[in-house]
Amino acid sequence: MDDKVFTLLEKMYVEMQGMKQNMTTMESKMTAIESNMTTMESNMATKHDIVRLENKMDTNFKALYDGLKLNTEKLYDVETRLGSLEDKVEKNELEIRVIKGAN
Template sequence: MEDKAFELLTKMYSEMQSGFKEVRQDISDIKQDIVRLENKMDENHKALYDGYKQNSESITEIRADIKELKSKVENQEIQLHVIRGGK
């Protein structure tokens, strides 16, 4: 009877160790997946930031162009006013 109990305990221990090994492997795989996702998210974040930066720079340039055009239009209005004789 003791031999059967010992064999059962040995078998259970062996199965538990095998199960623990599988769990550790699964955890290792999950960690690798998380690292891959973090790297991919970091790349996407950088791309989004670059896009935001480009948009911001473009808006700044457009504002400068609008300011310059506004100044030219105002100057033309003044010249027209002078040409028309102040009317």
């Protein structure tokens, strides 16, 4: 009977050692996973970063819109002046024709 108990204890010990090795392996894998998650968390943008970028983009879009508005106003001014000059040129051409025709 003692041999059977000893054999059973020996088998249990061997199995426990295998389980202990498996646990050690699992612990090392869990440590690696935790390390990867910590790295990923540190690389992720925070809500504060996102809000800051949105504010910066809003400012840039406002500046672009202001520039577009200014360009549009200047273009309108140039078109108005060009129209005025075209009218003056037509008037001068008509006067030149009248003067030449009088001679």
